[in-house]
């Protein structure tokens with residue numbers, strides 16, 4: 592007779608309700624990031640005017656590129672967390688396999704590493 596209690600899945604830390612809640616949080620966060628990215632994309636700096644204006648426009652473009660890049664990265668991170676939610680590894684650090692502090696996940700549901708890992 593084997594002990595069936597030992598056969599419980601590893602992801603017992605997350606109930607289906609919690610999982611759904613986190614999925615909702617992640618989806619909303621991804622949506623917001625996409626919206627921000629879209630908003631940044633529509634602002635066309637004007638290239639007419641004197642040299643000063645053009646320099647400002649160039650700086651603005653650079654800034655936008657940086658922001659868009661960071662939005663894209665945060666979307667990637669969110670999607671990555673969602674995949675981990677699907678395969679059951681969510682809530683565990685990718686590096687040391689230790690459970691991630693739930694308080695950290697509350698603030699940053701897309702976190703896939705614990706506080707001690709980069």
Ligand SMILES: [Zn+2]
Nearest residue numbers: 684687705708
């Ligand atoms: Zn870790």
